[in-house]
Amino acid sequence: MIKCIAIDDEPLALAQIAGYISNVPFLHQVGACQDAFEAMQLIASEDVDLIFVDINMPDLNGLDFVRSLVSSPLVVFTTAYSEYAVEGFKLDAVDYLLKPVSFKDFLKSVDKARKQLEYRSGGGAADNDSNVINPDGTLFVKSDYKIIRINVNQIKYIECMSEYVRIYLEGEDKPLMTLLSMRKLEERLPASMFMRVHRSYIVNLHKIQEISRLRIIFEGNVYIPVGDNYKEKFNDYISKMCLGK
Known part of the structure; x- marks a missing residue:
C-alpha cells in the first residue's frame, strides 16, 4: 500500500485528487491538506510515500515546500501553469500534472511512482x-x-x-x-x-x-x-x- 497525501489550497482541486486516490486500490490517503504548513506537520507525524502537491499556494508554494523537506517522499506536482514543469523536474519529481487533471493522467503518474518505490525496495517492476x-x-x-x-x-x-x-x-x-x-x-x-x-x-x-x-x-x-x-x-x-x- 502506498501512503500518500494531497496538498492544494483550492478545495475543489483537493477534492478531485482525493477522489482519484480513493479509486486506486493500492493507494492509501493519509491526509488532505490545504496548505504546506499543515502538510509539514502531517509528514512529521506519519510515514508518507508519495505527495501530490499544488505549486501555486499562498505563503509557501509547492516548490519551496518540497525544497524544505529534509527527507522528501516521492512528489507529483499539480498546477495550472505549464511553465513550472522544468523547475518541478529539477527537484526529481515523479511527474507533473497540468490542471484540470484527468484520471487517465493521474493513473500514469501513480504507476511511475509505484515502479520507483518497487525499485527502491528491490522488488522490481510488477509482473x-x-x-x-x-x-x-x-x-x-x-x-x-x-x-x-x-x-x-x-x-x-x-x-x-x-x-x-x-x-x-x-x-x-x-x-x-x-x-x-x-x-x-x-x-x-x-x-x-x-x-x-x-x-x-x-x-x-x-x-x-x-x-x-x-x-x-x-x-x-x-x-x-x-x-x-x-x-x-x-x-x-x-x-x-x-x-x-
Whole structure:
C-alpha cells in the first residue's frame, strides 16, 4: 500500500485528487491538506510515500515546500501553469500534472511512482503476466499488493483504464484494479464466454441482460457501447444466438 497525501489550497482541486486516490486500490490517503504548513506537520507525524502537491499556494508554494523537506517522499506536482514543469523536474519529481487533471493522467503518474518505490525496495517492476485461467475456472489477479482468486464466471465486464484494467464482479460494489493489458487479458479469457466489444471493454457474453442500439445493458443499468471495429463480430454472435426475427 502506498501512503500518500494531497496538498492544494483550492478545495475543489483537493477534492478531485482525493477522489482519484480513493479509486486506486493500492493507494492509501493519509491526509488532505490545504496548505504546506499543515502538510509539514502531517509528514512529521506519519510515514508518507508519495505527495501530490499544488505549486501555486499562498505563503509557501509547492516548490519551496518540497525544497524544505529534509527527507522528501516521492512528489507529483499539480498546477495550472505549464511553465513550472522544468523547475518541478529539477527537484526529481515523479511527474507533473497540468490542471484540470484527468484520471487517465493521474493513473500514469501513480504507476511511475509505484515502479520507483518497487525499485527502491528491490522488488522490481510488477509482473502481472502470471494472471492465467486455472483448470477450475478461476483466475489469480494481483491487486492492491495482494493476489486475489476470482471465479471467471463472476466477471461481468472489464474496463480499460490506461495501463490498468478494472474487473467488475457480480456481488461486489467495487471493481478490482490490476496492471494488465487488455490484449493479454483478451488472449487468456475463454473466447466462448468473453468478447471484446470496444477498445475499452471486454464483456462476459453470458451476463448480458439486453441489447439496444448497439449498447449492451447489464444488470444495474450499466450501458456499454459496441465499437465500430467490433460490431460485425458482435452482431454475428447475437444473430446466431437470437430466436425470432
